[in-house]
Amino acid sequence: MDGAFRKIDVDQYDEDVLHESELYDADPRSPAEVLDDVRQRQGAVRSLLAKNDISGALSVILENAPYGPNVDDAKNLNLQTLLTVLNTTKSTDITNIIKTLSPDAQDTLMKYLYKGMGLPGWGDISGSVLLGWHEKLTEVAGVGCIVRTMTDRRTV
């Protein structure tokens, strides 16, 4: 039996269909501006890391993190910058650093942790680091933080 009819996008015939773009307010910046911004932040993070200011570095990365469609390059670059910070942090310092972050930054950090764990192959490289941060972050910010990661359509 021909199953092609199952692949028809029935939503296109629905006038009231809900589009991805209606679910959240789009980033007003263009993809190029976002990428540019993330590159500049990478530099700022390096200099903060050199001064051993890890919570400052995290705040820079997590504030106004790129989200939405068409900015995949910027998202990946920001994730890599974040991972360099996560990897260089001593595990005993993690809890205190997380406590200095704003609730917004904590939520964004959780999004990145899940993104990192979800990327194929990444688990081998930094899986234990991500899980360590995840455990500490959940202790501080609670399961509500994980719930917000799941509900928020502004994916990082």
Place this chain on the structure above:
Amino acid sequence: MAPEVFTLAQTPITSHSFSPDRRQLAVSLNSNEAQIFSRQGSEWVQTETLAEHDKLITSIDWAPNTNRIVTASQDRNAYVWQQQNDPETGKLIWKPTLVLLRINRAATHVRWSPNEDKFAVASGARAIAICSFDPENNWWVAKQLKKPIRSTVLSVDWHPNNVLLAAGSADMKARVFSAYIKEVDQKPAPTVWGSKLPFNTVCGEYASPAGGWVHSVGFSPSGDVLAFASHDSSISIVYPGGPAVYTIRMSTLPFVSLTWTSEDSIVAAGHDCRPIVFSGNEQGWQESGTLDDATSSKSNESRSGFGGGSPTVGRLKAGAFATFRDADTRGQSSMAGAGTGGSDSKLLTIHQNTITNVRPYEFNGSTVSKVSTSGVDGMLVVWDVNDVSALTSRLSATRLR
């Protein structure tokens, strides 16, 4: 005062509503029939069954002044029930009246307006039906609020002026509409939400902070402030005149129901299984505690394992986790030695599962002195809202562990 706890059923309580005198209770026990319970001493005894719906009853509201019950169901219908004398036996029985909702999806939530001459039915048809009585045909007719709702409406709440209606929806927005019906309503006085209010005027639209469904909405007693709880584990309080929106991000699982108890306090409850109290004013809002006090009655451990901080892991290890681990590593089944296994999986909160409804129970002047909650665990609990125990001190204690 300790909360009054009743186990009504072993099935979830989908919705509950008390009679005006609080001697009777209408509930939907996750079925297509509504049950009426009567208070006999310290027990609730089932006395009547309202059977007319074909599918699950999603919401019930008992009008306090006119003594009418409205039920909404997944069968896309609503009925208004009135007590009448049975012509044969002469006994008082509940008689249903049809409501022409004209919706093509389930009805999800229903509430009488303050004057009890209208009611609002939220539905999955991206619409809210505002129903008023048509005496000529002896049925209730609906006018629909549609724009700009983009998804299922999950809850509604009336403004005290009988005209404005708040709605929370799965399109992640809370909205305030005008539900002005010419045949029923007087011209409303201007409010902070607006002055010209023809039907379907959108007086406010507020997005949930991190994209969660808006589960519950509520106007403050004055109607000047709106609160909504959403599935991103947050509660938001809106001052339209401000314009300010205060958002409290919770460290716990999301709330699904809330009610105002006075102009400066709210009780909310949900997946965390215990009611939380919030207090505040135009200057800001904060969590002030919980009604489900852990320390006094049971143990010094932190209550619900879902609560903020470290106990989450601990509770899981102690409960279901241990059961599976033992079964896996030692081939032990705790089913056989029922003694320990059963008590370990019990939550430390009074409610043993998600609380789905919080409603005012007793008034003290203009403020609410008691609220009732019901949930998936089949329990109904009446709480004294002034019996707030601090959440913060206990939380910090558990963090120090």
